[in-house]
Amino acid sequence: MPMFDFAPLLTPGLPPPAAKWNGFAKYNFIGGHNDADQVPVEALVKAANDVLKREGKDLATYGLASGPLGYRPLREFLAQKLKRSAGIACSADEILITSGSLQALDLVNGIFLARGDTVIIEQATYQGALTRLARLGVQAVGIPLDGEGMRMDALSAALDDLKRRGVRPKYIYTIPTVQNPTGTILSEARRHELLRLAETHGVPIFEDDCYSDLIWDGKRPPALHAMSKNGGVIHIGSFSKSIAPALRVGYIVAEWNLLARMLALKTDAGSGALEQMVLGEFCAAHFDAHVPRLTRGLRAKLETLMDALNEQFGTAAEFDDPKGGIFLWVKLPDQVDTLKLFPPALAAGVAINPGPEWSTDKAYGKSRTRLCFANASHEAIRAGIATLAEVCRAEFGVPNRIANVERARA
């Protein structure tokens, strides 16, 4: 049967088509997947059962009985949790529940950005933020990080430079609390400085705090949103990292005037109600006990990953111990190009995120890779890193000692 040709009808400027999914790699170090053994399945089942029995009839209306901002008990849980953990004083009416924090990124971008705009962003950052900016035709000015997060000297210089050129950036996007991919936490002193610089230059801050529950020692500075004196911070977060990414529940904290502009762009008539109801029910009773358990398990997996890298790569793999989260940002020797390492590694069953896709500066990212340690088992982490070392040596001649045994190049 002749196939209908849709191609000439497609709207111009579409992004490239998505790749077909062929299952996860045997050794899966990509994406932001979580630890399957740590999903609180039994408690979620009970929460679903309880909330549906009690409030299931509310599913008859769009937005439940809570209106377009999302399920009210979940927003109320968030308001008190954000106050307690991040110092944010907001009411449930200043929180918009979104379909993952990716939708939060889209909504914030949607109300601020037009082609040709400029934003400031960390030099190593979330790929999903970079691809969105590229698609929107927005220039991303990257600010280098060190062990304390975004460098304020570099930010100050970039803001001055833009001002000289008559450019007012639309926002400063930062992941200050367990940064993706570097795992750093922006110190409180730097938070003050960031807020001061942003205020001086009249630029809002876009704070993405989706990893902030996953800190090894549980200690975090207050959110930028909490510290701001002029209200110029939009804060987003997610349940993807603290509970489960497949639920697709995130949120935006902002004043009503901004949420009202975002709601006008939120075209899905409400994010999935069942997920919100189950989370609202689960979190009120179990969030505080669940998160430290999850974090302990993640820390153990990180230890396994760092041990495996030390054993298999020796000094050829450099990394700083992250403050929390699910990623390790690894620097391999300069001759390694992680974009070129990716295909043979995948063919050998190891999926890695190449550094250039997580950076505004492709040269900086070239020999770096981001490894997610949350999803693979301890055994898979060890076997996957051993395989990665073999592939890397075959392709780039490093590491030349594997498991402390000298190898000739293949």
Ligand SMILES: Cc1ncc(COP(=O)(O)O)c(C=O)c1O
């Ligand atoms: C920094 C950052 N922001 C946002 C997201 C989006 O997450 P989700 O849409 O699952 O909430 C991610 C996912 O990995 C992320 O790393």
